[in-house]
Amino acid sequence: MASLSGLCSSFPSLKPNNRIGGELSPVRKDSLAVSTRSNSSFKHSVAREVSADLSKTNDVAGLKQAKQGGLEKDPKALWRRYVDWLYQHKELGLYLDVSRIGFSDEFVSEMEPRFQAAFKAMEELERGAIANPDEGRMVGHYWLRNAKLAPNPFLQVQIDKTLAAVCDFADAVISGKIKPPSPEGRFTQILSVGIGGSALGPQFVAEALAPDNPPLKIRFIDNTDPAGIDHQIAQLGPELASTLVIVISKSGGTPETRNGLLEVQKAFREAGLDFSKQGVAITQENSLLDNTARIEGWVARFPMFDWVGGRTSEMSAGVDIREMLVGASMMDEATRSTVLRKNPAALLALCWYWATDGIGSKDMVVLPYKDSLLLFSRYLQQLVMESLGKEFDLDGNRVNQGISVYGNKGSTDQHAYIQQLREGVHNFFVTFIEVLRDRPPGHDWELEPGVTCGDYLFGMLQGTRSALYANDRESITVTVQEVTPRSVGALIALYERAVGIYASLVNINAYHQPGVEAGKKAAGEVLALQKRVLAVLNEASHFSLPSSSLIQRLDDLQMQFSHFNAHCEDPAESLTLQEIADRCHAPDDIEMIYKIIEHMAANDRALIAEGDCGSPYSLKVFLGECNVDELYA
Numbered sequence: 001m002a003s004l005s006g007l008c009s010s011f012p013s014l015k016p017n018n019r020i021g022g023e024l025s026p027v028r029k030d031s032l033a034v035s036t037r038s039n040s041s042f043k044h045s046v047a048r049e050v051s052a053d054l055s056k057t058n059d060v061a062g063l064k065q066a067k068q069g070g071l072e073k074d075p076k077a078l079w080r081r082y083v084d085w086l087y088q089h090k091e092l093g094l095y096l097d098v099s100r101i102g103f104s105d106e107f108v109s110e111m112e113p114r115f116q117a118a119f120k121a122m123e124e125l126e127r128g129a130i131a132n133p134d135e136g137r138m139v140g141h142y143w144l145r146n147a148k149l150a151p152n153p154f155l156q157v158q159i160d161k162t163l164a165a166v167c168d169f170a171d172a173v174i175s176g177k178i179k180p181p182s183p184e185g186r187f188t189q190i191l192s193v194g195i196g197g198s199a200l201g202p203q204f205v206a207e208a209l210a211p212d213n214p215p216l217k218i219r220f221i222d223n224t225d226p227a228g229i230d231h232q233i234a235q236l237g238p239e240l241a242s243t244l245v246i247v248i249s250k251s252g253g254t255p256e257t258r259n260g261l262l263e264v265q266k267a268f269r270e271a272g273l274d275f276s277k278q279g280v281a282i283t284q285e286n287s288l289l290d291n292t293a294r295i296e297g298w299v300a301r302f303p304m305f306d307w308v309g310g311r312t313s314e315m316s317a318g319v320d321i322r323e324m325l326v327g328a329s330m331m332d333e334a335t336r337s338t339v340l341r342k343n344p345a346a347l348l349a350l351c352w353y354w355a356t357d358g359i360g361s362k363d364m365v366v367l368p369y370k371d372s373l374l375l376f377s378r379y380l381q382q383l384v385m386e387s388l389g390k391e392f393d394l395d396g397n398r399v400n401q402g403i404s405v406y407g408n409k410g411s412t413d414q415h416a417y418i419q420q421l422r423e424g425v426h427n428f429f430v431t432f433i434e435v436l437r438d439r440p441p442g443h444d445w446e447l448e449p450g451v452t453c454g455d456y457l458f459g460m461l462q463g464t465r466s467a468l469y470a471n472d473r474e475s476i477t478v479t480v481q482e483v484t485p486r487s488v489g490a491l492i493a494l495y496e497r498a499v500g501i502y503a504s505l506v507n508i509n510a511y512h513q514p515g516v517e518a519g520k521k522a523a524g525e526v527l528a529l530q531k532r533v534l535a536v537l538n539e540a541s542h543f544s545l546p547s548s549s550l551i552q553r554l555d556d557l558q559m560q561f562s563h564f565n566a567h568c569e570d571p572a573e574s575l576t577l578q579e580i581a582d583r584c585h586a587p588d589d590i591e592m593i594y595k596i597i598e599h600m601a602a603n604d605r606a607l608i609a610e611g612d613c614g615s616p617y618s619l620k621v622f623l624g625e626c627n628v629d630e631l632y633a
């Protein structure tokens with residue numbers, strides 16, 4: 001990562017800005033740690049604890065000084081700034097207005113070397129460099145929309161073949177050539193099971209692009225909440241028989257997705273349906289999910305590549321993507337420019353750096369003024385925060401980087417939290433997403449002379465933008481003509497590239513997610529502790545559970561475990577939390593044990609003999625009726 005490590009040493013001192021005054025403090029190179037990173041990924045190196053005082057490494061003090069002059073308010077000067085900085089992608093009909101972000105000309109010119117380094121890093125990334133050093137991976141989501149860019153013919157063929165296979169499969173499902181075993185003879189529903197980037201992308205695109213009456217309606221199981229899963233399956237009802245279940249998981253082993261699959265397969269069994277005749281897997285080849293789908297003979301399997309991160313997998317196998325790919329590819333071409341003013345992604349990164357001082361000091365509020373783009377902010381939450389929210393930079397400095405993202409849609413949010421944005425704590429900048437076309441041609445209607453609903457929406461956006469700026473609240477506006485697969489593909493590509501460029505500016509790896517792994521590991525430890533709690537409660541029940549072979553015989557004899565349990569002679573011994581913790585040899589985990597008991601008691605799986613959950617010390621519990629599998633899982 002020569003170009004990136006060179007980034008820090010090349011960082012220039014920022015000079016005073018004549019319009020908004022104040023010396024921008026130069027970065028102090030000595031404040032940067034010299035990484036002891038080995039050639040392999042960062043995680044194997046011993047990252048030196050560095051008190052990276054961001055006010056020195058990211059010239060934060062300087063930026064803050066530079067901002068003391070406040071924002072330009074003269075209308076004529078603002079109009080000149082608007083025109084001067086306006087970015088237009090003619091063919092896409094996309095505009096980017098950065099005039100309401102107050103960066104100075106000096107700031108821009110001083111950042112130029114860092115942008116050139118970022119452009120070079122991006123060029124190397126697209127040529128197949130190991131741009132994800134922590135996982136030793138290439139980063140190839142750009143190749144998905146232009147296979148010729150892939151670093152070797154094998155990958156190019158794989159990408160083209162997968163795209164063709166996905167499109168052919170989708171056509172065959174829609175035409176009825178591929179159909180369920182049910183009498184209806186066609187698939188009428190899609191149930192997508194996946195989480196994170198394996199859900200947010202498809203959800204965003206489905207919400208943005210699904211026609212009013214699509215050939216197949218799509219719904220999502222994107223979590224392990226039993227009630228949420230039950231709700232989706234209940235809503236399908238008898239149409240489960242004509243539902244194509246698409247299970248998406250790049251790793252093929254994400255617990256929430258696996259749980260969703262098992263629950264859906266249970267629903268198929270209970271409905272007397274053969275899941276394999278209606279299941280599709282989208283996952284890395286030879287993953288647990290891929291092998292399951294292969295062994296069980298599911299309808300289809302499509303590959304996800306290890307060089308495509310979950311949050312940038314939107315362009316892989318999925319919804320009708322040819323037009324999306326065209327839009328993304330056109331935007332990719334534009335965001336390869338090494339001229340800052342001609343590169344919309346670089347302009348976004350410049351704005352983000354200025355507005356958040358290069359350390360995420362302000363949140364990114366995303367306000368699409370279009371219902372169909374409701375989920376864009378949720379999609380960006382993962383793309384931006386899972387990419388930029390990192391503890392260490394590429395040189396081993398502890399930087400705790402990131403930019404927080406939230407938002408829903410305008411003008412709805414004007415009746416929710418815009419009050420705080422206008423007058424409250426100034427800890428954000430806004431990104432407006434403007435869609436110029438209100439309705440398909442010929443469908444417009446004036447609800448009062450000369451005024452349509454769309455005029456109101458337009459007025460609300462412009463009014464909010466002006467009102468915020470009048471109170472020194474900065475904003476960016478991205479404008480598209482209408483919401484189409486091409487414009488959605490372009491928006492996704494714009495932000496994917498902006499995140500990558502910004503990551504270079506702040507010297508972090510945008511393509512791994514170590515923090516999420518920590519959470520997954522901790523969740524595994526809770527479940528392991530729960531099993532120990534169950535075993536302890538079971539032992540205290542004065543009877544030993546039958547061996548698994550006897551359970552099998554009990555099942556064969558149509559005896560239910562709970563029936564067996566109800567006929568125990570001795571009542572179960574109830575235990576205090578402390579006794580449970582001691583018998584689990586986990587005295588330090590007594591609080592987690594309390595939470596486990598509280599959750600199990602709420603689901604009738606542990607019974608409270610004495611006390612109640614409001615007074616943990618009073619609690620005495622014993623084993624309730626439970627699914628034998630649970631004890632033997």
Ligand SMILES: O=P(O)(O)OC[C@H]1O[C@](O)(CO)[C@@H](O)[C@@H]1O
Nearest residue numbers: 196197198249250251254310516
């Ligand atoms: O697609 P997978 O491997 O199931 O992962 C789902 C999500 O979990 C993460 O790996 C971590 O949040 C995301 O990057 C990813 O989109």
